[in-house]
Amino acid sequence: xxxxxxxxxxxxxxxxxxxxxxxxxxxxxxxxxxxxxxxxxxxxxxxxxxxxxxxxxxxxxxxxxxxxxxxxxxxxxxxxxxxxxxxxxxxxxxxxxxxxxxxxxxxxxxxxxxxxxxxxxxxxxxxxxxxxxxxxxxxxxxxxxxxxxxxxxxxxxxxxxxxxxxxxxxxxxxxxxxxxxxxxxxxxxxxxxxxxxxxxxxxxxxxxxxxxxxxxxxxxxxxxxxxxxxxxxxxxxxxxxxxxxxxxxxxxxxxxxxxxxxxxxxxxxxxxxxxxxxxxxxxxxxxxxxxxxxxxxxxxxxxxxxxxxxxxxxxxxxxxxxxxxxxxxxxxxxxxxxxxxxxxxxxxxxxxxxxxxxxxxxxxxxxxxxxxxxxxxxxxxxxxxxxxxxxxxxxxxxxxxxxxxxxxxxxxxxxxxxxxxxxxxxxxxxxxxx
Ligand SMILES: Cc1cc2nc3c(=O)[nH]c(=O)nc-3n(C[C@H](O)[C@H](O)[C@H](O)COP(=O)(O)O)c2cc1C
Ligand code: SF4
Numbered sequence: 001x002x003x004x005x006x007x008x009x010x011x012x013x014x015x016x017x018x019x020x021x022x023x024x025x026x027x028x029x030x031x032x033x034x035x036x037x038x039x040x041x042x043x044x045x046x047x048x049x050x051x052x053x054x055x056x057x058x059x060x061x062x063x064x065x066x067x068x069x070x071x072x073x074x075x076x077x078x079x080x081x082x083x084x085x086x087x088x089x090x091x092x093x094x095x096x097x098x099x100x101x102x103x104x105x106x107x108x109x110x111x112x113x114x115x116x117x118x119x120x121x122x123x124x125x126x127x128x129x130x131x132x133x134x135x136x137x138x139x140x141x142x143x144x145x146x147x148x149x150x151x152x153x154x155x156x157x158x159x160x161x162x163x164x165x166x167x168x169x170x171x172x173x174x175x176x177x178x179x180x181x182x183x184x185x186x187x188x189x190x191x192x193x194x195x196x197x198x199x200x201x202x203x204x205x206x207x208x209x210x211x212x213x214x215x216x217x218x219x220x221x222x223x224x225x226x227x228x229x230x231x232x233x234x235x236x237x238x239x240x241x242x243x244x245x246x247x248x249x250x251x252x253x254x255x256x257x258x259x260x261x262x263x264x265x266x267x268x269x270x271x272x273x274x275x276x277x278x279x280x281x282x283x284x285x286x287x288x289x290x291x292x293x294x295x296x297x298x299x300x301x302x303x304x305x306x307x308x309x310x311x312x313x314x315x316x317x318x319x320x321x322x323x324x325x326x327x328x329x330x331x332x333x334x335x336x337x338x339x340x341x342x343x344x345x346x347x348x349x350x351x352x353x354x355x356x357x358x359x360x361x362x363x364x365x366x367x368x369x370x371x372x373x374x375x376x377x378x379x380x381x382x383x384x385x386x387x388x389x390x391x392x393x394x395x396x397x398x399x400x401x402x403x404x405x406x407x408x409x410x411x412x413x414x415x416x417x418x419x420x421x422x423x424x425x426x427x428x429x430x431x432x433x434x
Contacts, residue, residue, distance in 0.1 A: 002309040002319055004351065004398075012353050021324040024360030025353075029389035031363040032355070032370070035082060038341045040289045041244035043194060045369055046126045047082035048362045049383045050343045052292070052373035053131045053197070053248065055087045055101065058412045063090065063103025064111035071422070072414065073115060076376055077122035079383040082369060084119065084126060085248070085292060085343070088133040088199060091177075091184040094148070095134035095205070096141040098410050104130070104187050116192040127194035129246060129290075132184050134177060136205025137162070138299065143410060148173075150208045151215040153259045156300060171217045174209075174229050178236050185237040185245075195244030195290065198234050202305065203297040206230050207250045210279075213258040226261075227279055231286065238287045246290030247283065251276040252329060254296050254304040262295075269304075269317070271295070271329045277336055284340060292343040292371060293330040298404060306374065307349040308399040312408075319349050319399075327357070331366035343371040351396040355386045377403055378418040406430055 006012050009025065016023050032048045058068040065073075076084060090096040090103040104112060119128055137147040137156065147162055148169050157164075185196045200206040209229055212220040219225055238245045253260035256268030264270035280291065296304030303315035307322035315322070326346030334342045344367035347354045358370035375382050378397035385391050398417060406413035406423075409430045416427035 001311070001314065004309050006353060009353055009356055012350065015318075015320060019318055019320055021320060023320070023324055023327060023357060024364050024366060025356045026360040026363050027356055027389065028363060029355045029359040029387055031359050032387045034362075036341070036368065038244065038290050039339050040287065041195070043127050043244045043290065045082040045341070046124075047080075047383070047387060048369045049081050049358065049386055050083040050085055050292075050369045050371040051076050051079065051081045051376045052345065052371045053085045053087040054373050054377055055407065056413055057098050057100045057407065057410070059100050059102045060108070060111070061099065062107045063093075063096070063101070063105055064108035065102060065115045068412065068422070069102070070115055070118070073119050074122060075380060075419075077119055078381050079376060079379075080123075080381070081376075081383040082126060083343075084123065084128045085197065085371070086128055086130050086193070088131045089184075091132050091134055091180050093141050094146065095136070095139055097135040097138050098140055099143045100412065101135075104184050104191070106187075109187055109191050113191040120192065127244075129195040129197050129244070130188040130193040131197040131199050131248060132181060132188070133199045134205040136203070136208050138204060140410065148205065150205060151212045151220060155255050155259050156203065159300070168215070171219055174219050177229065178232050181233045182236050182240050185241045189241045189243045193243060195246055196237060196241065197292065198230065198237060198245065198247045200230050201248050201250030201294045203250070203253065203299065206233070207261070210250075210261040211253060211255070211259055223275060223278065227282065231282060234283055234286050234288060244290055245288060246292065247288055248292040248294060249276070249280070250294050250297070251333065252295040252325070254301045271325060273329065273332050276333065280333060280337055280340070284337060289339065290341050291333070292345070293326070293333060294345045295326055295329065298407070302404060306399070306404070307346065308401050310399070311401040311404065322346070323349050323357075327361055327366065331361070334365070334367050341368040343367070343369045345371050345373070348372055348375040348397050349399050351398070352391040352393045355389050355391055358386065359389075374399065374403060374415075377415040380419075402427055409434070
């Protein structure tokens with residue numbers, strides 16, 4: 001696995017050069033303190049650092065946030081980020097990825113409201129976005145697989161033992177999801193979220209549909225059909241709620257044609273932005289002005305999704321190649337749509353050097369805000385230190401993969417390394433059960 005030997009920023013620069021990559025690094029981290037408004041929405045980033053959605057799998061059985069969920073978010077609030085992108089929240093029980101995935105419904109709404117009110121108080125009003133999800137092929141509401149698939153895909157069927165005769169979800173079922181998203185979005189507005197994310201990434205249902213080249217009917221084949229449900233949900237939600245409507249969009253799956261979205265037809269490791277650009281133009285005309293950009297899926301190619309030092313397998317590329325794919329890929333989109341607030345992914349890998357990459361990307365206009373996932377799990381108060389350009393190496397995420405291991409063991413997750421009091425016993429128990 002990768003030995004993170006960088007002692008100085010020059011060491012990082014040397015590897016970037018040796019790999020022939022183009023990554024912006026700047027030591028002027030003060031640009032990250034810059035706040036900005038999202039065009040067309042009542043949404044203000046307090047600074048240019050965002051916390052990415054990170055599931056904890058610690059809800060109550062009815063989907064309400066638990067005391068542990070509350071602890072996670074109040075800890076995030078300490079970091080002083082500019083925007084909090086709340087984790088995946090299921091729109092229905094059958095679409096939950098785990099029986100402890102958060103689920104927003106009439107019963108759980110009050111508990112969500114209490115948490116969001118408290119979070120707003122602690123973050124002095126920094127916006128909180130609710131990520132609405134349907135887990136699709138990764139649904140496990142009773143903690144055993146109950147896949148809802150858009151089409152058969154040998155690459156993802158095999159590792160999850162989905163048989164060739166497993167039913168493909170009908171067009172009528174997909175039609176019925178539009179009002180379900182609207183209902184969940186209205187609840188999100190009621191409980192105080194500042195915006196909703198129509199999640200289409202990491203190969204959950206809406207993301208899987210984007211690559212449904214081989215599906216028959218109204219939701220498969222052509223670009224119009226593959227993107228239909230996503231666009232219909234966005235249009236319907238936009239017309240029914242007053243809060244911001246954004247999206248976390250997986251712009252490159254890295255699975256390969258005809259099963260991956262945004263993949264170069266000759267080389268699946270390369271991002272082909274043509275359909276992502278078209279899709280972003282379409283949703284922008286529906287009123288979307290906030291997009292969180294991501295790539296890959298944790299279930300098939302976590303090295304693309306979250307470049308790491310240690311993980312389930314030896315990655316086929318240097319982690320900085322994965323970082324560059326995300327940073328430069330998002331920059332293509334930001335350049336094409338300067339009016340949209342894009343949040344980028346791919347910064348955590350660089351640990352104490354991540355502020356310089358974030359400052360380089362934000363300062364040169366490659367991205368509106370830098371988003372952090374695992375760093376937020378690991379580093380209590382990280383955004384303050386990041387903006388000050390003073391990250392403490394002994395508090396940084398080590399990209400060791402333990403939080404992902406917990407997620408893949410379908411259990412409560414967090415950082416067993418840096419937040420060990422709570423999560424080390426959970427990790428130990430999960431590994432003993434294996
Ligand atoms: C334990 C864990 C849970 C995650 N949960 C979500 C989620 O709920 N929604 C989402 O879009 N991404 C989720 N992600 C992906 C992160 O948001 C982020 O894209 C990824 O970790 C790469 O960013 P990083 O390098 O800053 O960690 C999760 C990642 C991890 C490790
Ligand atoms: S377990 Fe902690 S240190 Fe390891 S990757 Fe996850 S957040 Fe980072």
